[in-house]
Amino acid sequence: xxxxxxxxxxxxxxxxxxxxxxxxxxxxxxxxxxxxxxxxxxxxxxxxxxxxxxxxxxxxxxxxxxxxxxxxxxxxxxxxxxxxxxxxxxxxxxxxxxx
Amino acid sequence: xxxxxxxxxxxxxxxxxxxxxxxxxxxxxxxxxxxxxxxxxxxxxxxxxxxxxxxxxxxxxxxxxxxxxxxxxxxxxxxxxxxxxxxxxxxxxxxxxxxxxxxxxxxxxxxxxxxxxxxxxxxxxxxxxxxxxxxxxxxxxxxxxxxxxxxxxxxxxxxxxxxxxxxxxxxxxxxxxxxxxxxxxxxxxxxxxxxxxxxxxxxxxxxxxxxxxxxxxxxxxxx
Numbered sequence: 001x002x003x004x005x006x007x008x009x010x011x012x013x014x015x016x017x018x019x020x021x022x023x024x025x026x027x028x029x030x031x032x033x034x035x036x037x038x039x040x041x042x043x044x045x046x047x048x049x050x051x052x053x054x055x056x057x058x059x060x061x062x063x064x065x066x067x068x069x070x071x072x073x074x075x076x077x078x079x080x081x082x083x084x085x086x087x088x089x090x091x092x093x094x095x096x097x098x099x
Numbered sequence: 100x101x102x103x104x105x106x107x108x109x110x111x112x113x114x115x116x117x118x119x120x121x122x123x124x125x126x127x128x129x130x131x132x133x134x135x136x137x138x139x140x141x142x143x144x145x146x147x148x149x150x151x152x153x154x155x156x157x158x159x160x161x162x163x164x165x166x167x168x169x170x171x172x173x174x175x176x177x178x179x180x181x182x183x184x185x186x187x188x189x190x191x192x193x194x195x196x197x198x199x200x201x202x203x204x205x206x207x208x209x210x211x212x213x214x215x216x217x218x219x220x221x222x223x224x225x226x227x228x229x230x231x232x233x234x235x236x237x238x239x240x241x242x243x244x245x246x247x248x249x250x251x252x253x254x255x256x257x258x259x260x261x262x263x264x265x266x267x268x269x270x271x272x273x274x275x276x277x278x279x280x281x282x283x284x285x286x287x288x289x290x291x292x293x294x295x296x297x298x299x300x301x302x303x304x305x306x307x308x309x310x311x312x313x314x315x316x317x318x319x320x321x322x
Contacts, residue, residue, distance in 0.1 A: 005237070005301070006297075006298045006301055006302065009294045009295075009297055009298050010294070010295075010298055012294055013291045013294040013295055013298075016287050016290060016291050016294075017159050017160070017291055018160075019162070019287075020160045020161055020162045020163075020164070020287075021160050026161075026162045026163070026164055027164050028163060028164015028165055029164065029165075030160050030164060030165060030166045031165050031166065032158060032165065032166050032167065033165050033166070033167045033280050033281050033284050033285075034100070034101045034102075034103060034167075034201070035103075036165060036280050037102070037103075037255075037259060037277060037280055037281070038103050038106060040263075040276065040277065040280065041106060041259070041263055044263050044265070044266070044273075045263065048106075049105075050103070050104060050105025050106050051105050051109065051205075052104055052105035052203065052204070052205045053104060053105060054104045054196070054200035054203060055197065055204070056197065056198070056200065057200040058198075058199065058200060064199060064200075067198055067199050068156045068158075068199065069156075071152060071153070071155075071156035071194065071195075071199075072152075072153050072156040072157055074149070074152060074153075075149040075150060075151075075152035075153025075154070075156065076149075076153045077149075078145065078146065078149035078152075079146050079149045079150055079153060079299060079303075082142050082143065082145070082146040082149075082303060083299075083302045083303055083305075085142065086303060086304070086305050087305055090305045
């Protein structure tokens with residue numbers, strides 16, 4: 001059962017992730033909650049001006065999504081590398097066990 | 100859970116920085132000790148950082164019709180204890196503040212406190228408690244990651260409420276108001292994070308469900 005457990009868990013995660021998009025009951029514009037919190041602050045304190053601006057802002061949504069993709073890819077890539085290394089070293093050990 | 104740049108009053112910004120700083124210093128000391136005592140854990144330490152790096156970049160849609168993201172700090176907290184995650188989480192938050200204009204330098208202390216301190220400590224506590232109560236590794240890891248994620252977002256709600264109390268209902272009213280934005284959106288995403296953490300933990304250890312899985316990961320057991 002353990003063999004397939006990871007697969008089922010990933011399927012469940014994917015369903016949970018895409019369900020809100022597939023079922024029309026869950027409507028919304030899928031804005032980020034961080035941005036919604038900012039809107040709530042501005043509503044509660046009209047005229048609020050942030051007292052510090054980001055040093056650098058991605059010039060467009062495209063550049064921003066690229067940077068987010070790079071962040072995810074670097075993370076996933078390295079996690080995958082470590083998984084592969086561990087898998088490889090355990091295979092090697094099993095080979096030696098068989099000698 | 101990112102409080103945006105400039106959106107915390109300066110006293111709050113400094114206050115959260117002061118609260119978070121000792122945790123980060125303790126995390127650096129702990130991480131150094133882990134690397135010195137068990138060099139074989141270095142890879143796994145980096146993988147724990149990479150996991151939060153990856154997950155915190157993924158903004159996912161939720162049933163409330165808004166988007167939010169997992170934090171990925173539960174995995175490292177279970178394997179290495181909560182202290183090191185304060186450092187790894189801070190690195191992720193710094194990256195996002197500097198390159199993505201997501202979160203910010205003035206709100207770094209507050210964001211580190213919610214994502215890199217409260218989340219990991221809750222994860223670690225839940226992991227210890229669930230294991231002691233006899234839960235299987237998979238269940239304990241799932242609960243740890245899920246509840247750690249939720250606690251991070253609840254912390255953000257409290258932080259915002261402290262800074263922006265509701266005019267009529269005060270801080271408690273504001274907690275409910277900000278919590279309403281974050282909490283419901285977060286529940287399905289927290290579950291997704293829990294599921295993914297179990298999958299990655301299994302894959303990393305290569306000895307799914309065995310009792311020594313976690314010990315092997317953190318390098319206490321020579322493999």
